[in-house]
Amino acid sequence: MFERIIHIVRKEFRQMFRDRMMRFLIFLPPIMEMLVFGYAASFDVNSIPTAILDEDKTPASRAFVEEFSSNGYFNFTQYLSSPDQIDSLFDRVDVTVCVYVKKGFERSIGSGTAAEVLIVVDGTDSSNASVVVGYITRIVNSYSEDILLERITKFRGVNPTVPISANRVDLIERTWYNEELKSRNFFIPGIIANILTVVGIMMSAMSIVKEREIGTMEQIIVTPISPLELIIGKMIPLVVIAYIDVCLVTAIGTLWFGVPFKGSFIFLFVAVAFFFAANLSFGLLISTVSATQQQAMMNTFLYTFPAMLFSGFAFPIESMPYAIVLITYANPMRYFIELLRGIFIKGMGPTQLWPSLLGLLLISIIALAVSVARFRKRIA
Amino acid sequence: MEDAVVVKDLTRVFGDFVAVDRVSFSVKRGEIFGFLGPNGAGKSTTIRMLNGILMPTSGQAHVLGFDIYTQVDRIKENIGYMSQKFSLYDDLKVIENIEFYGGIYQVAKQKRQQRYEWALRMAGLTDKREAITGALAVGWKQRLALGCALLHEPQVLFLDEPTSGVDPKSRRDFWDLIGEIADRGTTVFVTTHYMDEAEHCDRLGLIYRARLITIGTPEELKYGSMPGTVVEVEASDPVRAADLVRNVNGVLEAAVFGANLHVVVRDKKEGIRTISRVLAGAAIEVTSIRPIEPSLEDVFVSLIRSEDLADENGARDAAGS
Ligand SMILES: Nc1ncnc2c1ncn2[C@@H]1O[C@H](COP(=O)(O)OP(=O)(O)O)[C@@H](O)[C@H]1O
Ligand SMILES: [Mg+2]
Numbered sequence: 001m002f003e004r005i006i007h008i009v010r011k012e013f014r015q016m017f018r019d020r021m022m023r024f025l026i027f028l029p030p031i032m033e034m035l036v037f038g039y040a041a042s043f044d045v046n047s048i049p050t051a052i053l054d055e056d057k058t059p060a061s062r063a064f065v066e067e068f069s070s071n072g073y074f075n076f077t078q079y080l081s082s083p084d085q086i087d088s089l090f091d092r093v094d095v096t097v098c099v100y101v102k103k104g105f106e107r108s109i110g111s112g113t114a115a116e117v118l119i120v121v122d123g124t125d126s127s128n129a130s131v132v133v134g135y136i137t138r139i140v141n142s143y144s145e146d147i148l149l150e151r152i153t154k155f156r157g158v159n160p161t162v163p164i165s166a167n168r169v170d171l172i173e174r175t176w177y178n179e180e181l182k183s184r185n186f187f188i189p190g191i192i193a194n195i196l197t198v199v200g201i202m203m204s205a206m207s208i209v210k211e212r213e214i215g216t217m218e219q220i221i222v223t224p225i226s227p228l229e230l231i232i233g234k235m236i237p238l239v240v241i242a243y244i245d246v247c248l249v250t251a252i253g254t255l256w257f258g259v260p261f262k263g264s265f266i267f268l269f270v271a272v273a274f275f276f277a278a279n280l281s282f283g284l285l286i287s288t289v290s291a292t293q294q295q296a297m298m299n300t301f302l303y304t305f306p307a308m309l310f311s312g313f314a315f316p317i318e319s320m321p322y323a324i325v326l327i328t329y330a331n332p333m334r335y336f337i338e339l340l341r342g343i344f345i346k347g348m349g350p351t352q353l354w355p356s357l358l359g360l361l362l363i364s365i366i367a368l369a370v371s372v373a374r375f376r377k378r379i380a
Numbered sequence: 381m382e383d384a385v386v387v388k389d390l391t392r393v394f395g396d397f398v399a400v401d402r403v404s405f406s407v408k409r410g411e412i413f414g415f416l417g418p419n420g421a422g423k424s425t426t427i428r429m430l431n432g433i434l435m436p437t438s439g440q441a442h443v444l445g446f447d448i449y450t451q452v453d454r455i456k457e458n459i460g461y462m463s464q465k466f467s468l469y470d471d472l473k474v475i476e477n478i479e480f481y482g483g484i485y486q487v488a489k490q491k492r493q494q495r496y497e498w499a500l501r502m503a504g505l506t507d508k509r510e511a512i513t514g515a516l517a518v519g520w521k522q523r524l525a526l527g528c529a530l531l532h533e534p535q536v537l538f539l540d541e542p543t544s545g546v547d548p549k550s551r552r553d554f555w556d557l558i559g560e561i562a563d564r565g566t567t568v569f570v571t572t573h574y575m576d577e578a579e580h581c582d583r584l585g586l587i588y589r590a591r592l593i594t595i596g597t598p599e600e601l602k603y604g605s606m607p608g609t610v611v612e613v614e615a616s617d618p619v620r621a622a623d624l625v626r627n628v629n630g631v632l633e634a635a636v637f638g639a640n641l642h643v644v645v646r647d648k649k650e651g652i653r654t655i656s657r658v659l660a661g662a663a664i665e666v667t668s669i670r671p672i673e674p675s676l677e678d679v680f681v682s683l684i685r686s687e688d689l690a691d692e693n694g695a696r697d698a699a700g701s
Contacts (some may be wrong), residue, residue, distance in 0.1 A: 007483030011472070018471050215465030222431045222461040223484045224453060 004225050008233025012207070016237060025203070030195050030245045034252045037187045048132055051078035051089055051098040060106035064117070067139050068099060074135075086120060096122045097132060109147060188253040189340030190313040193333050195245050196272065197304055199238055200279025201286060205296040207234050208287035227375060235280050242276050243269070262347030271339040271353075274360040278332035281367035288374040307333045335359040382445055384409045384536050384567040385430060390439035392425050399425040401590035402439065407569055407583075409535075412562045414581030415571040416680070422590045423571040424464055427540050430569075431461050444535055460529035464540040468525055470514030474505050477513055478528060485532035499527030502557070519550030526557065530566075537561065539570040543577065555580045575677040586680055589691075593683050601679050607686070608632050609648045610674040613641040613655060614667040621664050625655050633682050642678055 016022045050068065054061050068074045078095060080086065086098050100118040108115035119136055123129040208231075211217040220230060250268070253259040282303065290296035309315070310324060311333035317325055328334045335356040342348035342356075350357065385407035392400040400422040407413040415423050428434040430443055432452035440447075446454040468477045478496050487495050500506045503523035505516075513521065522542060529537060539558070543551040555577065562568050562582075570581070578584050578598065585595040594605050615621040618641045625643055626634040630651055633644035645651025648671055659666050 004484050004486065007480060010483075011469070011476070011480045014476060015469065015471050214470075215463055215467045216469060218428075218433060218463045218465070219461065219467035220484070221433050222456055222459065223481070224456045224486065225484045 001226075001229055005229050005233040005236070008225075008230060009236045012234055012237045026199075026241050026245070027248070029198065030191070030248045031252070033191045033194065034188075034249055034257075037191060047075045048073055048097055048135075049077045049095045050074040051080055051086070051095040052076055053080040053083060053086070053098065053100045055103040056101050056105035058106035060109055061101045064101060064105070064143060065099060067143050071135075071139070090120065090122055093122070093124075096129075097136070112151070186341070186345075188249065188257070188259050189337055189344055190308075190311075191253075192246055192249050192272075192340060193275070193311065193313065193336050194304075194308065195249065196242055196276055196336075197279055197307070197333065198300075199242050199245060200276050201283040201303065202297060202300040203241075204235060204238055204280050204283030205286040205290060205300060206293045207238075208284070209290050209293050209296045213292055231284065231375075238280070239276060242272065246272050259344065261344055263343030264349060267349055267353075268340075268343050270350075271336065271343065271357070274357050274364070275332060275336040275339070278360050278364040278367060281364050281371055282332075284375060285367055285371035288371055307331050310334065311337050313337050329359065330363065332360055332363050335363075383407060384444060385413075385569060386440075386442045387426075387430070388440040390426065390429060390441050391437045392422075392429060392434065393437045398590050400429070400436075403587065403590075403592045405585050405592060405595050407536075407567060409567050410562065410565050411582040412558060412568045412570065412580065414578050414584045415569065415587060416573070416575070416578055416584055417571075417587035418573055421573075421587045423573075423587055424540050426587070427461075427538050427569070427571060430455075431459065431538060432456060457532075458535050460532070460534035460537045462525050462529045462537075462539045462542055464544070466518075466521055466525060468513055468521065468528060470512070472513055473509070474500070474503075474511050474513055474516070474524060475509040477524065478531065481528040482531045487532050495531050495533075499524075499531055502530075503527045519546050519553070522546055522550070522554060523557065526554075530561065534566065536567045536569060539568065541571055541573065543572065543574065551577070575675075575680060578676045584676075586683060588684055588687055591687075593687055598676060601676060602674050605679055606644065606674050606682060608644045608646045609651065609671050610678050611643045611645055611648070611652055611655065611669060612637075612672045613643060613659075613669045614639070615641055615659060616665040616667075620662070621659055624658055624662055624664070628654055628658055630654055633685060635678075635681055637677075642672075644678070644682055 016026070052065055052068075054065060069076055074097065078089065080089070080098075083100065086100070089095055089098065098118075098120040100120070102116045102118065105115045105117070117140075119140075121129050121132050121136070208217075211220065246268070250261065254261045283300075286296055286299045286303070290299055310317075310320070310328045310331055312328070313333070317328055317334065320328070338356045339353055342353045383406040385405075387406065388404050389402045390400060390404070391398070391402050403422075403426060415426065417423050425434065429436045430441055430448060432448060432455055436448070442448065443455045444458050446452075446458075448455065469480070472480065475496070478499050482492055482496060497506075500509055503520065503526070505511075505520060505524060505527075508516070508520075513524065516524065526539075526542065529539075542558075543554055546554065551574075558568055558570065559580070572578070581598065583595065583597050584601060586593045586601075594601060596604060613621065613625075618636050618639060621641050622634045622636050622643075625631050625641075630646050631643055631654070632646060633642075635642050643651070643655060645655070652669055652671070656666060656669060
C-alpha cells in the first residue's frame with residue numbers, strides 16, 4: 001500500500017513541475033498577493049488629503065496647523081481662503097478632512113477662553129472616518145495639553161519638563177492587539193487562508209477531474225490500487241505545497257512587512273493542518289460534481305467567494321445579521337481566520353483557540369464522509 | 381482447465397436504456413477472442429463490467445474463475461487493460477509512464493528493470509525512453525500503452541478498440557504483436573468495429589444493439605451462419621443492379637461491395653440463373669457471376685439485416701396485437 005502511494009506521489013510531483021503553469025500557480029500567488037496587499041491595497045489610514053483654512057494667520061494658528069502635518073497622517077492638498085469653498089471640496093471628494101481655524105484663535109488662547117476650530121471629516125467610509133477622528137482627537141488633545149502646561153508653568157514658575165499635574169487626564173485611545181491599526185496585520189492571515197483554499201480545493205479537485213477527463217482514471221481503477229491510496233497519493237504533494245506557501249507568506253509578512261507574530265509556529269502548523277484537511281475534503285467533494293477541469297475551477301470560485309465574504313476576513317462577523325452568523329459556523333474559513341488572527345496578533349494557543357479547531361474537525365469529517373461516498377459511486 | 385472468461389446473462393441498464401442485454405459467452409485460455417460490433421453496440425460496457433469498473437445490473441461473470449461481484453481485487457491483479465481512450469500521461473516521459481504503471485501494479489523489484497526494458501523493446505521505444513509521451517505518433521503511443529498494460533504479466537489482456545485512429549500499417553503491426561502475446565499463452569479479449577480485423581481472432585462474438593448475435597470461429601461463422609450462398613456479380617451498374625435483384629424471389633440479400641455486388645441466394649444454381657435473367661432484362665452488362673467464399677463482412681451484414689428484420693417484425697406484431 002505504502003509503495004503504491006509513493007508511486008502516485010512521485011508521478012504527481014513530476015507532472016506538477018513539468019507544467020510551467022503549475023509551477024507558476026504554486027509559488028506566484030503567495031508572493032503576488034503579499035505584495036499587492038502589503039503595498040498597494042493598504043487599508044491603513046494615512047496620507048489623508050486635507051484642506052486648510054486658516055483665517056487667523058497668527059503664529060499660534062500656524063503652530064496648531066503644523067501639528068497636523070508633522071505626524072505624517074495628514075497630507076495638505078488644498079489651502080482655502082473662504083469657508084464657502086468647503087462644501088464643494090467635499091462634494092468632489094477632493095479631501096477627507098478640512099481644518100478650519102477661525103479668526104481670533106490666538107487671541108482666545110492668549111486670554112484663556114476657548115479657541116474655536118472647526119474640523120470637517122468625510123464620513124462616507126465610516127470605519128475610515130472613525131480612525132481619522134481618532135487621530136484628530138489625539139492631535140488636538142496633545143496641543144491643548146501643551147498650552148495647559150505652558151500656562152501652568154507661567155503661573156507657578158516651575159520648569160515645564162517636570163510633571164506637575166497629578167490630576168491631569170490623559171485621553172489616549174488604544175486599540176487592542178493591532179495597536180497601529182495596520183490593516184496589513186489583518187490581511188496576511190486572509191492571504192494564507194485564500195492560498196490554502198486555492199491549493200487545497202481547486203488543485204485537488206482539478207487533479208482528480210483531470211484524470212477522469214483524459215481517461216487515465218479508468219486505467220488506474222483497473223490496477224490493484226484502491227481509491228483511498230489514489231487520493232492519499234494525490235493529496236500528499238498538495239500538503240507539501242501548502243506548507244511551503246504558508247512558510248513563504250509568513251516569512252515575507254513578518255520579515256519584510258514587519259507583521260507581528262506572537263504565537264507559536266508549531267501551533268500555526270497544526271491550525272493549517274486542520275484547515276487544509278477541510279479544504280481537501282471540499283476539493284474531493286467538488287471533484288465528484290465536476291465533469292471537467294473548468295467546472296471544477298468554477299465550482300471552487302463559487303465556493304470561495306461567499307466563504308471569504310462570510311469569514312470575517314474583510315467584514316467583522318459581529319456586524320453581520322444573525323442568520324448569516326449562523327451560516328458562518330459551517331464555513332471553515334471563519335475558524336481559520338480566527339485561528340490565524342489569534343496566533344499572529346494575539347499570541348494565543350490551543351487553550352484559547354480549541355473551539356475553532358473543533359469546528360474545522362467537524363466540518364472535515366462531514367465533508368470527507370459525503371465525498372468519499374460520492375467518490376465511490378462516481379468513479380465509474 | 382476452466383475458461384478464462386465465463387459470462388452468463390450479463391446485463392447492464394443505464395436508466396431505462398439497456399446497453400448490454402443478457403449476453404452469455406466464454407473465452408478459452410490462450411485464445412484471441414474478438415468482440416465485434418458497431419459503435420454503441422455495448423462492447424465497452426461489457427469489458428468494463430468484466431474489469432470491475434462498472435457493476436452489472438444482473439447476470440454472472442467470472443474472470444479466471446474470480447467472481448466479478450465479489451473478487452474484483454483478485455481479478456485486477458491478473459488482468460491487463462487498455463481502454464478505448466489513450467490512457468497514458470502525455471506530460472510524462474516514456475520511461476516515467478512505464479515506471480508509474482509498473483509501480484502501481486507492483487511488479488516485483490528484482491523483475492522490474494527487466495520488465496521495463498521488455499516493454500520499451502516491445503513498443504520499439506528503447507531509443508526514445510526519455511521522450512515526452514505526448515510527442516509520440518499515435519501508433520507508438522498505442523504500443524506503449526500495450527506495454528504498460530502487460531508489465532505485470534497478466535493472464536488475460538483486455539483491449540478495447542486498440543486500433544481505432546491508427547494508420548493501416550500500424551494496425552497490422554499491432555495485430556502481429558497481439559498474435560505474439562497470445563502465442564506466449566496470454567488470453568486476449570479484444571473489441572473492434574473493424575470487420576477486417578476479425579480474421580485475426582481465434583473466435584468471434586458479434587454484438588449488435590446490446591445483444592450477442594452469434595459466436596464462433598471465423599470458419600464456423602463463414603460457413604455455418606449464412607442462410608445461403610454468396611454470389612459475386614461484376615456488373616456495369618452495381619447500385620442499380622442491387623436494387624433490382626433484391627426483390628427477386630430466392631434472393632435473401634444484395635449489397636454493394638466496392639465495384640461488385642454480393643448477392644446471397646437461397647439456392648446456388650437457381651439464384652445465378654435468376655440474377656442473370658433479371659439483369660439482362662434491365663440491360664445491365666454482367667462481366668462475371670460466380671459463387672464465392674463469404675467474407676466475415678458478408679456474414680455480419682447478413683446477420684445484422686436479419687436481426688433488424690426480426691426486430692421490425694417483432695415491433696409490428698406487438699403493434700398489431
Ligand atoms: N455511463 C453511461 N451512461 C449512460 N449510457 C451509457 C453509459 N456508457 C455507455 N452508455 C451507452 O450504452 C451504449 C453502449 O455503449 P458502449 O458499450 O460504449 O458501446 P461500444 O463500446 O460498443 O461502442 C451506448 O449507446 C452508450 O451511449
Ligand atoms: Mg466502445
